[in-house]
Ligand SMILES: O=C(O)[C@@H](O)[C@@H](O)[C@H](O)[C@H](O)CO
């Protein structure tokens with residue numbers, strides 16, 4: 001029995017907000033978990049402090065599955081991003097404790113390495129095609145084997161995925177949501193030339209990805225998928241909102257372009273039909289929003305039955321704690337596809353010292369016992385929480401749309 005004696009939440013904002021959970025045991029071992037939900041951070045902090053932590057004290061930290069089930073079934077109100085991010089933070093912390101007590105990196109507890117490293121993709125973006133390609137060439141020179149392309153859309157002032165700073169992308173940018181305008185027609189005209197220019201400049205030995213970010217209808221997504229087929233994209237992400245999982249049947253009827261979805265999913269139920277009907281090729285559910293390592297393994301196992309691979313979300317609003325946990329998960333699962341890696345800033349990395357490393361287009365979690373990531377509480381205390389919202393999007397006629 002390794003008794004949990006205390007747990008606490010740290011909210012810190014080294015350039016952007018992060019919510020971190022620390023669980024302490026009687027043996028003096030502390031586990032760390034990420035609980036960050038971009039734009040709704042304090043809801044998860046309160047869910048942990050006010051509703052979860054009181055139930056953890058006195059429990060055996062080794063009982064990861066039992067605690068997971070207790071927090072999931074015991075909440076009565078199941079699922080949802082706040083609940084599942086809180087459960088995820090507890091889950092990550094308990095795996096971290098188990099690894100530290102065993103003297104093993106978490107991936108060794110998950111069955112060991114299934115590959116030498118996790119292929120990652122970087123985020124090339126630019127105000128226009130030439131700036132995006134220039135940025136993509138830089139990622140290619142750094143050894144990235146997979147690069148996401150997001151470019152400004154002629155005629156639109158701003159669009160998803162294009163940042164002021166080419167290397168760091170932080171969409172949560174204001175104390176109240178900034179509003180941007182969207183035009184599907186202008187966007188659909190802009191993507192094929194982007195991919196044509198990218199293949200011209202980068203050749204065929206690099207994977208090219210694109211994130212639609214929930215902005216097309218199924219038939220529009222089918223059209224874009226078909227338009228991009230000559231350029232062999234690695235995937236088209238979030239091609240259409242996925243509440244209606246059956247909608248992806250229509251996309252599949254029109255294109256062979258691989259589809260990725262799921263960064264906003266928080267449980268296996270959000271993806272069950274998509275996976276069982278092979279309506280997608282990559283599942284993007286992530287360790288922090290989909291219930292932690294324990295639940296993400298369930299999703300990956302279901303996906304493996306249907307030849308769906310993992311392609312986990314890894315934007316900068318997932319802290320280095322999540323990146324570490326994602327790499328322990330990614331290096332061990334049999335059906336790994338790719339891991340998103342939007343580099344954190346040096347300011348963030350200083351608050352979260354970690355063992356994971358980038359080499360030759362791949363990442364490895366390192367071999368420190370547990371997750372191999374910590375939080376520098378003195379530094380963390382210097383960065384106060386600052387409310388920040390993700391933007392919202394409207395059509396040019398003012399209709400509220402998907403950002
Ligand atoms: O694929 C991605 O990384 C994006 O969809 C994210 O940047 C997403 O917009 C943010 O994580 C939202 O907080």
Ligand SMILES: [Mg+2]
Nearest residue numbers: 211237238263
């Ligand atoms: Mg995305």
